[in-house]
Amino acid sequence: METENTLATLPKGKSFFDQLIEGGSYYVDKTLFVKDILDGDSAVTLCTRPRRFGKTLNQTMLKCFFEDTAPIGGKDTRALFRGLKIESAGERYMGHQGKYPVIFLSLKEVKRDTFERSYTQLKNFMAEEFSRHEYVMEKITKETDRLLFQKLADRNGSLDDYSTSLLFLCKCLAGCHGQKVIVLIDEYDVPLENSWVRGFYEEMVDFIRPFLSSGLKDNPYLQLAVMTGCLRVSKESIFTGLNNLSIISVLSNDYSEYFGFTQDEIDIILKYYGLEEKRGTLRDWYNGYLFGDTVVYNPWSCVNALSGWRTHINRPPEPYWANTSGNDIVRKMIDMVDGEAKEELETLMAGGTIAKTVHEDITYGDIYKDPDNVWNFLFFTGYLKKVSEHYMDVEKVLELCIPNLELKYIYITKIKEWFNERIQQKDFSKLHEAVLSGNAAVVQEELGEFLLSTISYMDGKEDFYHGVMLGVLAGIRDYDLKSNRETGLGRCDIVMTHRSGRGKAVVLELKWTADMREIQKKRDEALKQIIDGKYAKALENKCYNDIIKFGIAFCQKSCEVGRLD
Numbered sequence: 001m002e003t004e005n006t007l008a009t010l011p012k013g014k015s016f017f018d019q020l021i022e023g024g025s026y027y028v029d030k031t032l033f034v035k036d037i038l039d040g041d042s043a044v045t046l047c048t049r050p051r052r053f054g055k056t057l058n059q060t061m062l063k064c065f066f067e068d069t070a071p072i073g074g075k076d077t078r079a080l081f082r083g084l085k086i087e088s089a090g091e092r093y094m095g096h097q098g099k100y101p102v103i104f105l106s107l108k109e110v111k112r113d114t115f116e117r118s119y120t121q122l123k124n125f126m127a128e129e130f131s132r133h134e135y136v137m138e139k140i141t142k143e144t145d146r147l148l149f150q151k152l153a154d155r156n157g158s159l160d161d162y163s164t165s166l167l168f169l170c171k172c173l174a175g176c177h178g179q180k181v182i183v184l185i186d187e188y189d190v191p192l193e194n195s196w197v198r199g200f201y202e203e204m205v206d207f208i209r210p211f212l213s214s215g216l217k218d219n220p221y222l223q224l225a226v227m228t229g230c231l232r233v234s235k236e237s238i239f240t241g242l243n244n245l246s247i248i249s250v251l252s253n254d255y256s257e258y259f260g261f262t263q264d265e266i267d268i269i270l271k272y273y274g275l276e277e278k279r280g281t282l283r284d285w286y287n288g289y290l291f292g293d294t295v296v297y298n299p300w301s302c303v304n305a306l307s308g309w310r311t312h313i314n315r316p317p318e319p320y321w322a323n324t325s326g327n328d329i330v331r332k333m334i335d336m337v338d339g340e341a342k343e344e345l346e347t348l349m350a351g352g353t354i355a356k357t358v359h360e361d362i363t364y365g366d367i368y369k370d371p372d373n374v375w376n377f378l379f380f381t382g383y384l385k386k387v388s389e390h391y392m393d394v395e396k397v398l399e400l401c402i403p404n405l406e407l408k409y410i411y412i413t414k415i416k417e418w419f420n421e422r423i424q425q426k427d428f429s430k431l432h433e434a435v436l437s438g439n440a441a442v443v444q445e446e447l448g449e450f451l452l453s454t455i456s457y458m459d460g461k462e463d464f465y466h467g468v469m470l471g472v473l474a475g476i477r478d479y480d481l482k483s484n485r486e487t488g489l490g491r492c493d494i495v496m497t498h499r500s501g502r503g504k505a506v507v508l509e510l511k512w513t514a515d516m517r518e519i520q521k522k523r524d525e526a527l528k529q530i531i532d533g534k535y536a537k538a539l540e541n542k543c544y545n546d547i548i549k550f551g552i553a554f555c556q557k558s559c560e561v562g563r564l565d
Helices: 017-022 032-039 055-066 115-132 134-139 143-153 159-163 165-177 190-198 201-216 263-273 276-286 299-311 328-336 340-349 371-380 405-425 429-437 440-453 462-473 516-532 537-541
Strands: 044-048 102-106 181-186 222-229 245-248 289-291 294-296 354-357 385-392 395-401 479-487 490-498 504-512 546-555 558-564
Touching: 017 055, 032 055, 055 102, 055 181, 055 222, 102 115, 102 165, 115 134, 115 143, 115 159, 115 165, 115 190, 115 201, 134 143, 134 165, 143 159, 143 165, 159 165, 159 201, 165 181, 165 201, 181 201, 190 201, 201 222, 263 276, 263 299, 276 299, 276 405, 289 385, 340 354, 340 371, 340 405, 354 371, 371 395, 405 462, 429 440, 429 462, 429 504, 429 546, 440 462, 440 546, 440 558, 462 479, 462 490, 462 504, 462 546, 504 516, 516 546, 516 558
Parallel strands: 044 222, 044 245, 102 181, 181 222, 504 546
Antiparallel strands: 289 294, 354 395, 385 395, 479 490, 490 504, 546 558
């Protein structure tokens, strides 16, 4: 019987298959991915999944399975698959184990600030792969090929040399092994995404297009290729003429169970570690992604949460994915939302759904040309999930929502950051003047106009509007703000006092209602509370002889402002 000390460790931070298996970590068996790849009829397969959903683990698993490691002095990798599902599939599949030369490239770290630096990094990764296979030099008979191979390994090739280097390395490996080559490219689109954010997208496309097309299109030395990435981009932009490409997006049922954890897999993990009581929390926070018809959990977040609970069972769940995945897309989305898009974002944050036409072949350059492209990007990168789908004429329409509490946290925190920055940028001088002069009508007008321009998260109710008021009043010169401080017989929402300790003071009591018909009633309740709570009395005792008293009620994007004489 296994004890706590003999249980396999959780693979926290481990994304390489051989290290995970040899290190004795818990492995959710995805090795039948090999079987499905071999049974497939596509020479080139692109699987698009969100960040941190096991793409690198699967790619390194394929590398360990297929690669003939003998020429590079590597270990026998067959033992890594002992007892796993692919071994049980029989020799028809295990007969492919360790039989192929493999080119493995991970582009996830190509994130430099200029094309030149990014290209240098790409060149270095390709040069390392040439150096890893330097044994083929002994069997290259053509002198020009030997010189080119050495030049590429030494990082001395030209841009044109490296743009066709994938094809050239396939040719050299196939000639040496007498066997066609398997190409594995992990996170192929990171250089594209980074270049788009940094402003050199077209330059990167001009390099990536011939690099991939020459290596994957009509390559006589290619056995098969598997690429992974976050976003599918149009064939016209990258995969020109690549007719043998099979694209497996989050909408496809193919390979749907191999990226992320299924409910059955989660239940087995929870039972293994004796954490069954955390099933509901794990589901609410990290489940909800739909790949094809398969509902999956975020594996990165689950492993981190389970690891934390093994140490501290009452540790609250955390937004682990928020701290590792680039959230620039959410920020850019927030910067551009207006009108209908803003209302749709509010609907999502309130737990609702929005309907959007799906476009799978957008390019990075297209993302902000149409707001619907942004929603598509958010969907394919894991920030939204499909609830249902239907057709409108010939177009597929998806009902989308926020998948879980972890993603809801990302939206809310990013909205708050944006909201605070928006407050800091706006000129509130007219509002401030109205507050200090006691002009309730102008306060209502200015505050209402600002509310219409913001994105509100209605679950916050009074807390949200309390934050709004603290933000818009913070810039009033020479005045201090106090929130929820004891005043008179109770706690007033906001009190403003002049730093000189004399002169004017302002008391603001806030109310919220979900029913627009009650907004004036709530305003009057706020004013009555100021009287009943004697909120002004303590200020009078401090020698403030001009005390302005506002009662403010909020409902959605509207407000009612009243003043006591």
